[in-house]
Amino acid sequence: MVRRTLLVGLVPRSGLLQQRAFPVGNISHLTIGFIDLCECNRKTAHQDSRHMRTSQRSGRTDIRITLPRWVHGVLRRCTPCRTDEDKMRLVITLARENVERETGGPFAAAIFQQPGNRPVAVGVNRVEPLRNAVLHAEIIALMLAETRLRSHTLRAPRLPAHELITSCAPCAMCLGAALWSGVRRIVCGAGRADAVALGFEEGPVFPASYRYLKARGIEVVHGVLADEARTVFEAYRQRCGRIYNG
């Protein structure tokens, strides 16, 4: 059954960032119409898949998008993020945990507000566990951020600027989503070539794509803690993680 909680996110709206980097509080579940974003207690891909089958048996197709429960533990432990490196270190930690706990692909992302470095949302890759090709880390982070802020755009006049921090340069889908989301800045860890070397298809992203974003007022920073980000790919490779292109 889809619960219709109007707004819940990873961070309380009045989060006290001076005290905790990600004050997750007791918020754990987000439901909007037929899209259900929630923290779940299921720990494995198999269990998530079983849940999806159960939802479909109810006679209608509900889409449940979940972050693994362990994400909240990482956010509770993290220290305030003030620099690009701090933020990248957080998303790399999330990506590494996603690999080690087998809850998705080797990618993670986060949304921060500027000025103030206020954390808004995070995402990890959930493509395989939830059987949904669009559930890249950046997409989940953007959806959570926009839902939490009650705005289809992060560039609304009432809102401060937002930035997307991602453990790997976005694929074609995520770069497009970043453009439509209204973020003003994108900070990347590993590069497109690193993802391709691992075996992932990144789609039609060209130098002209970045020139287009720049012309639309979006700054893109590449290669922040790139070596560290690449170690997550290596861990995924050693675990024989699945390359799920297409």
Ligand SMILES: [Zn+2]
């Ligand atoms: Zn993507």
